[in-house]
Amino acid sequence: MTLPVVPKALGNLRHVFSSSLLAVQKKPNPLGLKPKKKIVCILVDGMGAENILARAGHAPYLAAAVRAGAVGFSGFPSTTSANIASFATGLSPGEHGLIGHAVYDRKHDRTLNLLTGWDESTDPLLWQPNTCVSELSTAAGIACNVIGHAEYQHSGYTMATMRTANYLVAESMRERFDRALEVMVSKSESISYLYIPELDKYGHKFGWETAGWAALLEEVDGELRRLVGKLPTDAGVLVVADHGMMDSPLERRLYIDDFVDQGGLVDHFAGDTRASYLYLKQPDLAQGFTEQLNNQQEIFTAVTGTQAQAANWFGPIGPEARDRFPDVILLAKSNITLFHSVFTKKRAFDMTAHHGGLTSQETRVPLVRIGF
CATH class of the missing domain: 3.30.1360.110 (Domain 2, Phosphonoacetate Hydrolase)
Structure with missing residues (x-):
């Protein structure tokens, strides 16, 4: 049997956060990013390149970038737990060990959800023992920020992926972009991870081929343009996603x-x-x-x-x-x-x-x- 062919760039999402740290350190990096004092990585959960192009009228800024070749690839499986862990560690799923949405936990004879299933018998430091980019950043004296909802701040998954980071709580999408702007105009060196879960949540419930999903995409595009309009010369922004979405009737x-x-x-x-x-x-x-x-x-x-x-x-x-x-x-x-x-x-x-x-x-x- 011939297995499905995968692109050579499969999983290059893993280079985004690690390259950002190296760029702030003025070091060569896999993405070839030029040195910047502050870099914000915006990860929009569930916003695939093809999803953007299909709703281009709602996201003219993002669609133009994608059409111009601003495209990367998630790793396999194309799911959040595996790919944000890759983003956070610079490693492939096979290396960091969070290899799917749910896996069999042989020690406790159960199926474990790697996003939300963490409990007292699941130690994030054992399940994902590799060094995180956030730890490397902190050790180098460069601030590492996570900008997201309060509900994720103390989760097992955050402990597995963003250890030692400064967690900046912001609930609405606009508030999260405002916090990102505050980081970008500060004088300190930093890398930041801004997490946008709204499109993924809405898509799972109602589908991405809906007016509601398109409205959220439009909001992301508008907030991004607002942020870019105030971007200092010593700062850079990267926009990525952990996977795309497919409606299944x-x-x-x-x-x-x-x-x-x-x-x-x-x-x-x-x-x-x-x-x-x-x-x-x-x-x-x-x-x-x-x-x-x-x-x-x-x-x-x-x-x-x-x-x-x-x-x-x-x-x-x-x-x-x-x-x-x-x-x-x-x-x-x-x-x-x-x-x-x-x-x-x-x-x-x-x-x-x-x-x-x-x-x-x-x-x-x-x-x-x-x-x-």
Whole structure:
């Protein structure tokens, strides 16, 4: 079986924050950013490059940049937990270990949501032990700021990805851009991460192909233009996203119990709705089971975890990722989403927009450089 071809630039989102720190330090960096005293990285959750172009009338500034080639790529899977962790560490998912939306926690025999499932038995320092860009920045005497909602300030995911950063609480989108402007006009050297979750949240609930989603995109575009209009000469701005979005109508949301439960091999079902992870009771049977599953080629492509690693979808595989790696991965076709009646929560099935897969709509993201 031929695996889906991935772009050579897959996962270059991981270079954005680390390159920003190097640029402030006046050092060479993967993105080739020119030295700046202050850099703000605006990460808009769920704002894919193709989503922007489809709503270009609502985002003329961003659309013009994307048309001019300001495009990067998320890593695989195209999901928030994996890609913001890559943004925050400069590492691929296989290196930092947060390899999906949900993974099987073998130690506690449970499926763990890597965004919101952290609890007293889940230590972020063990689940993501690699050094964060925020830690490198602090150690170098350069301020690192996170600008976001109060609800994320003390979360396990923030501890896993933005350790030692100054957290600047701002609730509305305008307030967050105002805080970014305050940072940019200050005299201190800094890198800042401004997080915009509104488009992703709205898209999941109502779909990105809606007037409401377009209105939020328009707000982002307008706030960005306002910020850029006041950009000091010693500051730079980068605009990125962690993934794009794809609407999946109700008739394309499929329970796949009958396909994957044959033979009783499946122990846990995790991952994303567009890139599902199967953990088997007998991992050594993964190859034969995958071949059997590929009788459903019109619904999904099944690959073994070993094949995905060999194809470098996750980058180099470290010990944390290896312990969480699925035996089989199902890539949903077209705009299909995959669910399991035992393991999937109803709120996931009720969502309209999804992501996680390898399509260009999910992986192509803006990478806009301003002031460089």
